[in-house]
Amino acid sequence: MSGAKRYKAAGVDIDAGNAAAKRYAEIARRTARPEVLAGIGGFAGGFALDLRKYPEPVLVAGTDGVGTKLKIAFALGRHDTIGIDCVAMCVNDILVTGAEPLFFLDYLAVGRLDVETAAAVVRGVAQGCAEAGCALIGGETAEMPGMYAPGEYDVAGFAVGVVNRSDMVDGRDIRPGDVVLGLASSGVHANGYSLVRELVASSGLTWDDVPPGWDEPLGEVLLRPTRIYVRTVLGLRAAGVPVKGMAHITGGGLVDNVPRCLPPGVAAKISLRAWPLPPVFRWLVAESGMSLPEAARVWNLGIGYVLVVDPAAAAAAEARLRAAGETVYRVGEIVPAEPGAAPCVVIEGADG
Incomplete structure (x- = not known):
């Protein structure tokens, strides 16, 4: 028996891996930027930084995965949106510094490689990269027999962006009286799914059921991909609207993420009455x-x-964000923190 056949018998299919890599290269070409020097196919990807646009560059990197939301993709047999989530979780994170995402790499780990499923995941990654304006320049597919249940996989991503040092957003100028703007999510995004799946299981509903008052099945709503805010936020800053601080609302929700962009001495007072609670969250809370x-x-x-802006800039920020297609709410304001207290979120309107 040849080496390749012995390896395949052990659970690793070299030919399938090569076929998948070829598909990945074709998909990645759709995300190419002029700065890309070497993409998928080599040992590493290359990217030539434009020093005319970024004369004082600070590279910003982020990595994340999709978590147990993957379990819903497995249950529904839908793998084309998970890659969007993976990109969104990374690029939205680095965006809070003001950085423009430049390139992205993915890591797909499987027990046994199914080329069509893997290609669907990578197509989602490429779609997310296109939405964020960054190039997919490389990745890795690891076939590891016995590590994952049949039909299951894990995916992670790595994003690198750049911002001029003088243009970085770090929250240091946030003051009491500043306005807190919130951009609508597309749903649950990619956090809290361990609890989501537990609640679905205890409810007796199936992924195909449509809860009262909903327009779509439960599984479709919960699999909806994370919004990517890159183009609208970078467009806002390019238009000259000053942004003092930003937060990507991920695990820990509003309560734990907004304080990450606040300086000492202040808190964010957020009213839960400032926006309509989407049906999926009403159901989850109930x-x-x-x-x-x-x-x-x-x-x-x-x-x-979330974005924190000066009161004088709030109306202009709202108008530009809405013109770019975002749904925007004034969700709160910055207030003085209690003496000696760390930056925090003060929740109002808790009766929902």
């Missing part, structure tokens, strides 16, 4: 028995990204 403030530390509750 099923969980949690209060809204408790839920605001688990899920985004309909706000996927």
Whole structure:
């Protein structure tokens, strides 16, 4: 028996891996930027930084995965949106510094490689990269027999961006009276799914059921990909609208993520009445028995990204963001923190 056949018998199919890599290269070409020197196919990807645009460059990197939301993709046999989530979780994170995402790499780990499933995941990655304006320049597919249940996989991503040092957003100029703007999420995004799946299981509903008042099946709503805010936020800054601080609302929700962009001495007072609670979150809160403030530390509750702006710039920021297609709410304001207290979120309107 040849080496390749022995390896295949052990669970690793070299030919399938090569076929998948060829498909990946074709998909990645759709995301190419002029700065890309070497993409998928070599041992490493190359990217030539434009020093005319970024004369004082600071490279910003982020990595993330999709978590147990993958279990819903497995249950539904839908693999074309998970890659978007993977990109979104990374590029939205580096965006909070003001960085433009430049390139992305993915890591797909499987027990046994199915070329069509893997290609569907990577197509989602490429779609997310196109939405974010960054290039997919490389990745890795690891076939590891016995590590994953049949039909299951894990995916992670790595994004690198750049911002001029003088243009970085770090929250240091945030002051009491500043306005907190919230950009609508597309749903649950990619956080809190361990609890989501537990609640679905205890509800007795199936992924194909349509809960009362909903327009789509439960599984479709929960699999909806994370919004990517890159183009609208970078467009806002390019238009000269000053942004003092930003937060990507991920695990920990509004309560734990907004303070990450605040300087000492201030807090963010956020009203849960400032935006309509989407039906999916009404259902999750009801099923969980949690209060809204408790839920605001688990899920985004309909706000996927937050910006802090000067009151004088708030109207212009709202107008430009809406013109770019975002749904924007004034969700709160910056207030003085209690003496000696760390930056925090003060929740109002908790009766929901």
